[in-house]
Amino acid sequence: IKIGFDPNLFTNLILKRYFKETCNLLPVRDNLIDKIYNKKQIKNKTNFYFLNYKITGESLNSKILRLTKFLKKKNIDNIFISAPENVAWLLNLRGKDNPNSPIPNSNVIVTKKGKIFMFSDLSKINKIKNYKKITFNDFDKFFLILNKLNGKKFSIDRLTCSIANQNLISSR
Numbered sequence: 001i002k003i004g005f006d007p008n009l010f011t012n013l014i015l016k017r018y019f020k021e022t023c024n025l026l027p028v029r030d031n032l033i034d035k036i037y038n039k040k041q042i043k044n045k046t047n048f049y050f051l052n053y054k055i056t057g058e059s060l061n062s063k064i065l066r067l068t069k070f071l072k073k074k075n076i077d078n079i080f081i082s083a084p085e086n087v088a089w090l091l092n093l094r095g096k097d098n099p100n101s102p103i104p105n106s107n108v109i110v111t112k113k114g115k116i117f118m119f120s121d122l123s124k125i126n127k128i129k130n131y132k133k134i135t136f137n138d139f140d141k142f143f144l145i146l147n148k149l150n151g152k153k154f155s156i157d158r159l160t161c162s163i164a165n166q167n168l169i170s171s172r
Contacts, residue, residue: 002025011162077111105120119137
């Protein structure tokens with residue numbers, strides 16, 4: 001049996017868990033559902049916003065400092081955080097991209113020097129775009145930024161990083 005899958009939507013662990021060696025999995029370049037889906041999606045244009053550390057219990061700067069200390073200790077140059085709920089926690093950032101949870105649809109790369117590259121819908125960052133510690137990018141700039149980063153040792157969360165992003169990271 002051959003089954004096509006969108007590598008932007010699945011992780012290697014999920015595919016192994018559900019399919020093991022029962023079929024031949026083939027990545028598809030274009031998501032076939034997107035090709036036949038005719039309804040216009042109404043995009044949520046609600047801006048992202050930061051929560052005060054008095055609410056979250058710890059500042060963004062403190063969390064980044066702890067993360068960079070960990071990266072240096074483990075000799076990791078960069079970490080890719082692909083789960084939006086983890087981005088929300090790390091940056092004390094919230095949004096309304098999900099109707100049942102205040103998570104912002106975004107990903108980040110944090111370097112061991114504490115530089116933060118965020119990838120999201122740029123129309124949602126109006127209230128936070130002046131925050132100097134974060135470089136804001138559209139999702140389609142991921143590979144461009146990835147190639148500009150120093151260091152080769154990259155950490156990802158294999159539970160949440162899509163196959164497409166994992167392949168981009170490993171190809172650099």
